[in-house]
Amino acid sequence: MRIAYSVETVRAAEAELMARLPEGALMQRAAAGLAAACAGLLGRVYGARVVLLVGSGDNGGDALYAGARLARRGAGVCAVLLAPDRAHQGGLAALLGAGGRVTDDPFEVLADADLVLDGVTGIGGHGGLRPDAVPVIRAARGSNAVVVAVDLPSGVEADTGEVRGEALHADATVTFGTYKPGLLIDPAKEYAGMVRLVGIGLEDHLPSVPDLEALQHADVARLLPVPTGESDKYRRGVVGVVAGSARYPGAAVLAVAGALRGGAGAVRYVGPAADGVIARFPEALVHGGPPAKAGRVQAWVVGPGLGDGIGVVAEVLDSDVPVLVDADGLRLLDAAAVRGRGAPTLLTPHAGEAAALLGVPREEVESARLASVRELASRYGATVLLKGSTTLVAAPDGGRSPVRVNPMGTPWLATAGSGDVLSGLAGSLLAAGLDARDAGSAAAYLHGLAARHAASEGGPITSYEVAEALRSAWGDVQA
Ligand SMILES: NC(=O)C1=CN([C@@H]2O[C@H](COP(=O)(O)OP(=O)(O)OC[C@H]3O[C@@H](n4cnc5c(N)ncnc54)[C@H](OP(=O)(O)O)[C@@H]3O)[C@@H](O)[C@H]2O)[C@@H](O)CC1
Numbered sequence: 001m002r003i004a005y006s007v008e009t010v011r012a013a014e015a016e017l018m019a020r021l022p023e024g025a026l027m028q029r030a031a032a033g034l035a036a037a038c039a040g041l042l043g044r045v046y047g048a049r050v051v052l053l054v055g056s057g058d059n060g061g062d063a064l065y066a067g068a069r070l071a072r073r074g075a076g077v078c079a080v081l082l083a084p085d086r087a088h089q090g091g092l093a094a095l096l097g098a099g100g101r102v103t104d105d106p107f108e109v110l111a112d113a114d115l116v117l118d119g120v121t122g123i124g125g126h127g128g129l130r131p132d133a134v135p136v137i138r139a140a141r142g143s144n145a146v147v148v149a150v151d152l153p154s155g156v157e158a159d160t161g162e163v164r165g166e167a168l169h170a171d172a173t174v175t176f177g178t179y180k181p182g183l184l185i186d187p188a189k190e191y192a193g194m195v196r197l198v199g200i201g202l203e204d205h206l207p208s209v210p211d212l213e214a215l216q217h218a219d220v221a222r223l224l225p226v227p228t229g230e231s232d233k234y235r236r237g238v239v240g241v242v243a244g245s246a247r248y249p250g251a252a253v254l255a256v257a258g259a260l261r262g263g264a265g266a267v268r269y270v271g272p273a274a275d276g277v278i279a280r281f282p283e284a285l286v287h288g289g290p291p292a293k294a295g296r297v298q299a300w301v302v303g304p305g306l307g308d309g310i311g312v313v314a315e316v317l318d319s320d321v322p323v324l325v326d327a328d329g330l331r332l333l334d335a336a337a338v339r340g341r342g343a344p345t346l347l348t349p350h351a352g353e354a355a356a357l358l359g360v361p362r363e364e365v366e367s368a369r370l371a372s373v374r375e376l377a378s379r380y381g382a383t384v385l386l387k388g389s390t391t392l393v394a395a396p397d398g399g400r401s402p403v404r405v406n407p408m409g410t411p412w413l414a415t416a417g418s419g420d421v422l423s424g425l426a427g428s429l430l431a432a433g434l435d436a437r438d439a440g441s442a443a444a445y446l447h448g449l450a451a452r453h454a455a456s457e458g459g460p461i462t463s464y465e466v467a468e469a470l471r472s473a474w475g476d477v478q479a
C-alpha cells in the first residue's frame, strides 16, 4: 500500500518534529537521503557533473545541501539560481564551502551534465513553472542527464495532482517523509518518474489515517477471492446484472463480460438484451425481469445502457444485497432511497455524472476530484468510485478511511463501453463478498491493468478486449 498525506498535514507534522530537533536538522536528513539516492543513480560520484536548479524556497535548500554532499565526494557541482537574491543562504554557503560553484549560464552546464537536481519548487509551489524556469527545465530535459526531482516534480500541485501549466518531467523523484497526493494522482504522477521515499522521522508525527492510499499488486492479490474445495456457485457469489436496452444492447454484453471475469460463481443477466448476452456468453443465466423475480443474487449491478428504462433502479435499490449503480442508473437517483438502504451501495459516476449528482458544473468536479468524491459519498451515504484518469474511491464514513486512488489508470481506457466492463467486474467482486471500497478499488486496479495488457499487444483497444484481458491481469497481480 502506498499512502499519502496532504501538504497541510505534512506541514503540521514537520512543525511538531522541528520543535524537538536542532535548527536545520530536518533539512540535513532530507539532503543526506537525497544525496545518497543521487549517488546510487550516478554509480560513481567522483568526477560526475551535477547541476542544481535552485528556486527560492526550502526545496532549493535541499538541493544545495545535497549538492554540497556530492561535491565533498568529488563531484563537480554547479548551481543555477533562479532567484539569486532569495536562494537558501545556508545551503548556498555549504555548497560553496564544499567546492561547488554558481553559474550564470545554465545552458552551458546543462549540455554536459550527468545528473540534474530539480529544486525549483516542492510542496510550496503553486501553478505551473514560472516563465524564467521554463527554458532551463526544457534544457535539462533535452540533455542526457538523469533528472531527479526534489520532493516533487516542480510545477505540479502537491495536493491534487493537477498540472496547471508547464512542469518538469523527472526520471526519478526523491520525496521526504511521506508521499504527497500529487505523486499518486494523474497527471502529476506521470511527471514524477520512479519515486523513492526517504524517511526523515516525520512518520511518527503523521496521523494514523492518511488522506489517500493506493493499492499495489500485493494488496489487490490479498483482496481477490480464491475459490476453495468447498466452493459452489452460491458460495462464490452470484451477481445480477440489470443493464442494456433495445437501444443499447451492447452495454449488457460488456457488463456481463466484466462480471464473468470478476470472481463471482455465476452471472445472472436481467433485461431485454438476453439474446445478445446468451449468444456471446452461453454460461450466463438470463431472465426477462423484473429483477425481484429473477432468482437469488448476492449483489446487483444496475444501470449500464438502461436508456429510459431506469424505473428498475428503485426496485433494485429496494433489495437487501449490495448494489452498484452506474451510468443511466445514476440519473434520477433518489438520495433518500440510497441513504435509507441497509446493504452497501456503490455509485460509479464519471465527472459529468458526479457533477449532475452534486448539482455543480462538471469543471468543478474535474478541478477538485478529491473533494468531490468525499462530498458525494457523504451526501448519498454510499461508497463512490469517481472515474477518471485517476479513479478515486471514497467510503461514506466522514473521512475515517482514506480515499483510495487507483495507480493503474491508463488513457487507453477512454473508450466506449469501458465503464460497462468496470461495473460488471466491481459488481462481481461485491457478490464474492468484498466490501464496497475494496470491490471498487480492486476492480479499478484490475481494469486498468487489463487495459495495459491489451494495449501492450499494440494499437488501440476495445472495451471487449479489456474484459478479455482481465484474466491475464488477475494472473499478473497474483504472480
Ligand atoms: N515539510 C517537510 O517536512 C520538509 C520540507 N523540506 C523541503 O522544503 C520544501 C518546502 O519548502 P517551502 O515551503 O519553502 O516551499 P518550496 O516548495 O521551496 O517553494 C516555495 C517557493 O517557491 C516559490 N514558488 C511558488 N510557486 C512557484 C512556481 N510555480 N514557480 C517558481 N517558484 C514558485 C515561492 O516564491 P514566491 O511565490 O514567494 O515568489 C516560494 O519561495 C519541501 O518540498 C521539501 O523539499 C525538507 O527540507 C525537510 C522536510
Ligand SMILES: [K+]
Binding pocket: 059, 118, 119, 120, 121, 122, 149, 150, 151, 152, 153, 154
Ligand atoms: K522539485
